Amino acid sequence: MKKEKLLVAKIGGNIIEDEKALSSFLEDFSKVEGAKILIHGGGKSATKLANQLGVKTEMIDGRRITSSDNLDIVVMTYAGLLNKKIVAELQKYNSNALGLTGADANIIQAKKRSVQFIDYGYVGDVVKVDPTIITSFLGQGIVPVFCAVTHDSKGQLFNTNADTIASEIASAMSTNFDVSLFYCFELKGVLENIEDKNSVIEHIDLNKYSQLRDDEVIADGMLPKLQNCFDALQKNVSKVHIANADFIKNNNTKHTTLSL
Ligand SMILES: Nc1ncnc2c1ncn2[C@@H]1O[C@H](COP(=O)(O)OP(=O)(O)O)[C@@H](O)[C@H]1O
C-alpha cells in the first residue's frame, strides 16, 4: 500500500533571529498541503540570552556544553519564547500548530550524552520517539512544532540538537509515512567554499561526505547536520535536502540533496 506523504522541516537559529525570514518561511510552510511537522532550533537566541545573563557559552562540534544554568536558558528560550512565537505565527496563517517539547506526551525520550572525552552536561541523546501520538495529532489536522528539548522520563530535561530531533522524528515516522526531510537555513545548501555563497554542492553521498570532512570543507553546525541527514536516510527517510528557507516555496532553486 502506498504510504501517505509527510513533510518534516527544520529551521535553525539564523532564520529564527531574522524576523522577516522567519515570517516568510512560516507563511510558505503554512501553505504546504498535507501532513507536516516543524522542528526549530534557536541556538543563536540562547547564546544571546546567556550573554545578557553573564552565563558562559561553549560549543564543541556544533553542540552546546550545557551546564545547569545553560539548561534553564535553553528551556526558557526554545520551549518558551521561540516555540510559542512560532506557534502563534503559524496560527496567524491558519495552520493549527501545537508546540511541543519531547517531554510533552512523553514523545521523545533521551539519555544524558555519555562522557567520552567531553562532558556535554545536560545534553540528551535520543533513545526513543513515539510516532503514535504524533500520528494522531496529524490525523486531526494539527501541525506539531517541536523545539530542541527532550527528557529522560524521570524528571530531567535535556538540551538536544534540533537537527538530531528532526532526523529522529523523520525516522520514527517513516514506518507509516513516506517522509521528506528538509533542513532549511540561511545559505543555499552545503558550500564547497564558505566564502562563495553560490558554490552549492548539489549532491552529497557517503563518499563525498567523508571527503568533505577530510578536506575540512564542513565545520561547526554543518558537522552534526550532515551526520543527521545520513542517519535519517539509513533509517528509511525517503528524501533529505539541505536548502535555503525559501526552498519550501520555490523548489527549483539550487540546493543540496543527500543520498547514501
Ligand atoms: N561547507 C559549509 N557549507 C555551508 N555551511 C557551512 C559549511 N561549513 C560550515 N558551515 C556552517 O554551518 C552553519 C549551519 O549549521 P547550523 O548553524 O547548525 O545551522 P542552523 O542554522 O540550521 O542551525 C552555517 O551557517 C555555516 O556557518
Ligand SMILES: CC(=O)N[C@@H](CCC(=O)OP(=O)(O)O)C(=O)O
Ligand atoms: C546540544 C545542542 O547543541 N543543542 C542546540 C539546540 C538548539 C539548536 O540546535 O539550534 P540551531 O538549530 O539554531 O543550531 C543548542 O543549544 O544550540
